Amino acid sequence: MSDQLNRVQIRLKENGSIRIKGIVDIVDADGNVIETKSDFSLCRCGASQDKPWCDGAHKSCGFTAPEGVVTK
Template sequence: MADCTIRIKKNGSAWVSGSFTIEDVDGNAYPIEGDAFLCRCGASQTKPFCDGSHKAAGFESAPTVGD
């Protein structure tokens, strides 16, 4: 069973840490042990991972959980 924590970063990525698997649209599985930063803005050139492009894109994440 997966054991992970997802932290939503303000105006940026979703930081996922723990032991989990990312599956692509073709069903290929990528087991992760540790941290992964997933793009929420749509600007990354390395989706599903964040490459920092959210800063240049001016991504604003509000409203989000807790707002």
């Protein structure tokens, strides 16, 4: 598999979630893969009723945070 296919982008959205672009394994505390997902958002405001996933609650809870981009 080429380097390009393994690349994952993590974007901290302004006043919002952590957006993941790419294929990643979600693991439990022991490192066991419990799910493989691509292109999804993690909650960073703490208000989601479906943690760790973003459910859009950041839009109404008053959460503020800067935009950011981290790539690997």
